[in-house]
Amino acid sequence: LAKTTQPISMDSYEGQEVNITCSHNNIATNDYITWYQQFPSQGPRFIIQGYKTKVTNEVASLFIPADRKSSTLSLPRVSLSDTAVYYCLVGEGSSYKLIFGSGTRLLVRP
Amino acid sequence: DAGVIQSPRHEVTEMGQEVTLRCKPISGHNSLFWYRQTMMRGLELLIYFNNNVPIDDSGMPEDRFSAKMPNASFSTLKIQPSEPRDSAVYFCASSLEENSPLHFGNGTRLTVT
Numbered sequence: 001l002a003k004t005t006q007p008i009s010m011d012s013y014e015g016q017e018v019n020i021t022c023s024h025n026n027i028a029t030n031d032y033i034t035w036y037q038q039f040p041s042q043g044p045r046f047i048i049q050g051y052k053t054k055v056t057n058e059v060a061s062l063f064i065p066a067d068r069k070s071s072t073l074s075l076p077r078v079s080l081s082d083t084a085v086y087y088c089l090v091g092e093g094s095s096y097k098l099i100f101g102s103g104t105r106l107l108v109r110p
Numbered sequence: 111d112a113g114v115i116q117s118p119r120h121e122v123t124e125m126g127q128e129v130t131l132r133c134k135p136i137s138g139h140n141s142l143f144w145y146r147q148t149m150m151r152g153l154e155l156l157i158y159f160n161n162n163v164p165i166d167d168s169g170m171p172e173d174r175f176s177a178k179m180p181n182a183s184f185s186t187l188k189i190q191p192s193e194p195r196d197s198a199v200y201f202c203a204s205s206l207e208e209n210s211p212l213h214f215g216n217g218t219r220l221t222v223t
Binding site: 044 | 114201203211212214215
């Protein structure tokens with residue numbers, strides 16, 4: 001399983017765009033990149049998944065360069081309610097094999 | 111869609127007592143997972159069921175822990191006897207298929223005194 005490295009914490013202000021980068025240097029050919037979000041006192045929630053280039057949904061965008069050794073989760077115009085822990089996971093796809101690391105704790109300030 | 115439902119939301123018990131945590135997965139999902147989350151160890155997979163059959167229980171810490179899935183709409187995680195180090199938040203998750211995104215419940219916060 002590819003190991004991931006992401007910042008422990010990030011601060012931002014309301015209305016700003018936030019980009020969280022995840023490094024996964026030993027990603028395998030069949031691996032997908034998946035991001036989850038966890039609010040206090042709740043379980044993690046799936047945000048987005050991608051394999052290469054760019055994926056966008058109503059919540060976020062995921063940018064993956066050609067070498068796939070890193071990925072960037074982009075949250076447009078964050079609000080206070082986006083304060084959460086964001087996890088980057090890399091794996092072949094079987095959900096139960098994906099490992100949740102420490103995540104990135106995002107704090108959005110007024 | 112009510113999501114994954116876990117009960118109880120909070121459980122406080124004394125060391126040595128039996129604890130049973132319950133989970134109702136999303137209807138139609140055929141994969142179910144039990145996770146444990148602590149500050150020290152983060153989110154750890156305990157056991158994974160596919161079509162009600164345990165597929166991988168290598169994350170179950172020891173024999174005091176057991177999990178069952180008698181039917182597609184119900185699962186239990188039992189700890190007997192409980193110990194203070196079992197204190198954690200226990201999450202149940204389900205997915206439509208083995209490789210589909212996980213849908214988590216809101217967890218059971220267990221405190222063993």
